[in-house]
Amino acid sequence: MDFLRPDTLAEALALKAERPSAVPVAGGTDVMVELNFDHRRPDALLDLTRIAELREWSVSAGVVRLGAGVPYSRVITELGDRLPGLAMASRTVGSPQIRNRGTVGGNLGAASPAGDTHPVLLASDAVVEAVSARGARMIPATAFYLGAKRNALxxxxxxxxxxxxETGAPQQFAKVGTRNAMVIAVCSFAISLHPGAGRVGAAVGSAAPTPRRAPAAEEFLSGELTATGRWESPTPLPDSVTRRFGELAARAASPIDDVRGSAAYRTHALAVLARRTLAWAWRDYTGKVA
Ligand SMILES: Cc1cc2nc3c(=O)[nH]c(=O)nc-3n(C[C@H](O)[C@H](O)[C@H](O)COP(=O)(O)OP(=O)(O)OC[C@H]3O[C@@H](n4cnc5c(N)ncnc54)[C@H](O)[C@@H]3O)c2cc1C
Known part of the structure; x- marks a missing residue:
């Protein structure tokens, strides 16, 4: 197996153009597990860890550009205030060792339906910057996940x-697992409030072949908040609203029974997660506006 070690992104892209079958390695927390278990045996690995451009983040016109190679531990310490939802999801990934190595780029590359960052990226209107020797293209997160472990690259x-x-508004993420740490999500949920646009983003994870938005829940809650003037004068949400939001969020899923949980449990748990995350986000929003 060849081990390709480019120093720059331009070099990496030239190598990938020459050898499209080369498997990129960032933190290696997915790739190395697959190699150890002999689940794949690529003819070449493309090490991305020397490429400084991938490890940087910047802000321009209210949008954070997060390099694919920024590890979770840095998302937590450096971006918790700007990207609260992504930082919350990052805190739940693996263990400190995994968070020091693992990256959002790697989560996207793996495109596991259970990846923790995906619901946050979907709920917060993230866009993936894909690059090749041919140029760059922007892929909305909603078009990135094509199937279980398949992406649009x-x-x-x-x-x-x-x-x-960077919305400056509350975001929340929660996941259900069999224990508190080092756990793959049985299901997960993210919510992002977009008060400027009078809109709510919501997405489910680990409950369908791909992570996906929950459009009926988004439309219901956005309509409710606008019709009742709550964006301007936030008051506590009636139980009927949080319950309906939970029901509609759970309906976005098409879960299966597997070793981690049954489809029925996932549907129930998603409704609970949606209600809870909405309650937390709304409490934060009320505190901000009051
Ligand atoms: C013990 C353990 C616990 C874990 N817990 C969690 C968890 O709680 N939640 C969770 O979501 N995940 C978890 N994971 C999975 C893994 O840590 C994450 O998916 C992580 O985000 C992968 O990032 P990485 O940089 O290590 O990716 P890598 O392993 O380097 O790569 C993963 C995939 O992405 C591709 N890739 C990497 N970078 C790029 C790039 N820039 N462009 C294109 N393709 C790229 C690789 O080729 C590979 O297919 C866990 C893994 C382990 C071993």
């Missing part, structure tokens, strides 16, 4: 960065 493309609007 072409064989010669890498994820360079993810672009996330």
């Amino acid at each position: 072409e064989p010669d493309e890498l994820v360079a960065a993810v672009h996330l609007p």
